[in-house]
Amino acid sequence: MPLNHNKRFVERDRTWHPAAYTPGYKTAVARSPSQALVSLQAPSVSELSGPEFTNLRMGPHDNDLLLNYRENPGRENQGQNGLPIGERIIMFGRVVDQFGKPVPQTLVEMWQANAGGRYRHNKDSYLAPLDPNFGGVGRCLTDNEGWYRFRTVRPGPYPWPNGINTWRPAHIHVSVMGPSISTRLITQMYFEGDPLIPICPIVQTLNSQEAVETMIGRLDMGHSRPMDCLAYRFDLVVRGELQTYFENV
Structure with missing residues (x-):
C-alpha cells in the first residue's frame, strides 16, 4: 500500500480485533470492560518515541533457544548431551x-x-x-531491513480448562515494540496446517479469517537447513507513522 502524505491519519479497522466480551473464551470474560472506553487525547512525546535499543546488550545466544539455556553452550557439534528435545525449527520474518x-x-x-x-x-x-535444557524464551533486534530470526524447537499443544477437552494449538508468543512505545504488539504464531487452529476458542473470537491468517507461520523450505531445521516465516506488522491513536478493543 503506497504511503499517502496528504492524509494525516489512517483509521483503524474496528472489525479486525475480537470483541471485548467473548464468552467462548472463558478467562477473558472477567477481564472484559463493562463500561465504555475512554478516548485519550493527543499522544505525548514519550508515546511517539523510543525506546531506543541500539545500545541494548545482547547475549551471543539470546535468539538461539537450542543453546541459551545450557549450562555451557560450547560448540553444538560436541554431541547431543545438553540439547533440547524436539523438532528443531527456525522462526524468522520481517517487522514492518x-x-x-x-x-x-x-x-x-x-x-x-x-x-x-x-x-x-x-x-x-x-x-x-520440563526439558532441563530448554528455557523457552528468546530475544533479538531486527536488522536494518527489519529482519529477525530465532532458532528453537517446535512447541507442543497443551490442554487448558476452557472446556472439557480443549487444547491450544502449537504456538509461539511474540512481543515486538515497533517504532515507539504505543505501537507495541503482542501476538502469537501458529503453524501452517495445524488442525487445532480452527477449533481453538481464542482463535474463534476473531470474525475475520484474513485476521487469523496473519497469525500463521508459513513453511519456508528455501530458508530451511537440510538435515537440520525446517523454517517458518512470520512477518509482524505494526502500526506505522500515520497511525491513529485509539485504544484496542
Whole structure:
C-alpha cells in the first residue's frame, strides 16, 4: 500500500480485533470492560518515541533457544548431551509498519512451551515434563531491513480448562515494540496446517479469517537447513507513522 502524505491519519479497522466480551473464551470474560472506553487525547512525546535499543546488550545466544539455556553452550557439534528435545525449527520474518516500511533495530521477544507442551513457569501444572535444557524464551533486534530470526524447537499443544477437552494449538508468543512505545504488539504464531487452529476458542473470537491468517507461520523450505531445521516465516506488522491513536478493543 503506497504511503499517502496528504492524509494525516489512517483509521483503524474496528472489525479486525475480537470483541471485548467473548464468552467462548472463558478467562477473558472477567477481564472484559463493562463500561465504555475512554478516548485519550493527543499522544505525548514519550508515546511517539523510543525506546531506543541500539545500545541494548545482547547475549551471543539470546535468539538461539537450542543453546541459551545450557549450562555451557560450547560448540553444538560436541554431541547431543545438553540439547533440547524436539523438532528443531527456525522462526524468522520481517517487522514492518502498515505501509510495508521496515522497522530496524527494534526488540523482538518470544516465549513458548517446550516440545511436550509445557512452559517453564511455576504455575504450569500440565503433566508433560520440563526439558532441563530448554528455557523457552528468546530475544533479538531486527536488522536494518527489519529482519529477525530465532532458532528453537517446535512447541507442543497443551490442554487448558476452557472446556472439557480443549487444547491450544502449537504456538509461539511474540512481543515486538515497533517504532515507539504505543505501537507495541503482542501476538502469537501458529503453524501452517495445524488442525487445532480452527477449533481453538481464542482463535474463534476473531470474525475475520484474513485476521487469523496473519497469525500463521508459513513453511519456508528455501530458508530451511537440510538435515537440520525446517523454517517458518512470520512477518509482524505494526502500526506505522500515520497511525491513529485509539485504544484496542
